[in-house]
Amino acid sequence: SQKIEQNSEALNIQEGKTATLTCNYTNYSPAYLQWYRQDPGRGPVFLLLIRENEKEKRKERLKVTFDTTLKQSLFHITASQPADSATYLCALLDNTDKLIFGTGTRLQVFP
Amino acid sequence: EAGVAQSPRYKIIEKRQSVAFWCNPISGHATLYWYQQILGQGPKLLIQFQNNGVVDDSQLPKDRFSAERLKGVDSTLKIQPAKLEDSAVYLCASSLAHGTSATNEKLFFGSGTQLSVL
Incomplete structure (x- = not known):
């Protein structure tokens, strides 16, 4: 079955730097992959969707890449701010068309 | 637009008790x-x-969890009887998607x- 791997260790970076989070999957490449942000005590909030035929997607300070050869998506936040501190979840469809989520990576941006 | 509404926000029960959660999705969203x-x-997707x-x-x-969505709008999720390992956050989500x-x-x-x- 499809598995998603995200770094369970928190990522700590300084304000202004670029944060890069990794999402690896184990089996077949999904039709698309999504990234969500989750703040403590809140539900996930959709950020970006990237399709398998797209190499890169951008939205303001966010950039997502999708490498079906490496079975990996990278999520970048440029010029990071303390307000970007949250847990970021990767999600994709499994082979039964269910949207499955990774465990998420917690990002902490220090002033 | 109004978001997805859930209640209650918090619930504390003892094991073997029952509990129900309610969800009102965004208006017009077919999938819950x-x-x-x-x-x-x-x-982790339940239903x-x-x-x-x-x-x-x-x-x-299914031996302890049940869910229904009457009239294709609101939904309830029930646990009966609850176990210690059911301690978690139960999230409801909706999407516009139609079709298969x-x-x-x-x-x-x-x-x-x-x-x-507990």
């Missing part, structure tokens, strides 16, 4: 999902509805119900 999120883990029909409930522990491939859309989540089973 219930996810379970255990502390430190990602959300997915398309209008008032069940699309997938393969990960729902209902997950080809972004999900809108509610704030969840935090359940503690």
